[in-house]
Amino acid sequence: MNFQNQFDRSVAVMPLFPGLTEEYVNAILSMKKLKGVVLQSYGSGNASTRKWFVNALKKAMDKGIIVYNVSQCIGGRVIQGRYATSKKLQEMGVVSGDDITLEAAVTKLMFLLGSISDVNEVKRRLRENIAGEITITAT
Numbered sequence: 001m002n003f004q005n006q007f008d009r010s011v012a013v014m015p016l017f018p019g020l021t022e023e024y025v026n027a028i029l030s031m032k033k034l035k036g037v038v039l040q041s042y043g044s045g046n047a048s049t050r051k052w053f054v055n056a057l058k059k060a061m062d063k064g065i066i067v068y069n070v071s072q073c074i075g076g077r078v079i080q081g082r083y084a085t086s087k088k089l090q091e092m093g094v095v096s097g098d099d100i101t102l103e104a105a106v107t108k109l110m111f112l113l114g115s116i117s118d119v120n121e122v123k124r125r126l127r128e129n130i131a132g133e134i135t136i137t138a139t
Contacts, residue, residue: 008035011113015040041071
């Protein structure tokens with residue numbers, strides 16, 4: 001069975017770092033045919049709250065680009081809304097990756113985009129544990 005056709009490679013990774021510039025963010029978010037971005041945030045899902053950053057993400061999401069938030073921390077877990085710096089991401093509809101690894105997040109997003117055409121269904125499935133890639137915790 002050939003799984004190559006089930007993967008949509010229209011995905012980018014955007015690691016956050018001190019000194020992040022608007023030009024860098026816009027370059028990633030303006031990639032042709034982009035359908036999804038794995039956002040590597042700080043700690044438990046924190047990111048810049050600068051207006052230009054929030055607006056860039058919002059503009060991309062308004063175009064149907066899925067933003068999937070994962071932690072840069074080894075053994076970390078995204079808990080959007082825990083701190084003020086992730087609350088805006090939660091309100092905007094950025095999908096929390098919980099404790100998924102970067103590699104699993106990229107693969108999962110490519111697979112779902114290649115298998116499902118409905119963006120809302122892809123977002124829903126990103127929050128589910130499909131093959132042991134995330135740990136579901138009681139809320």
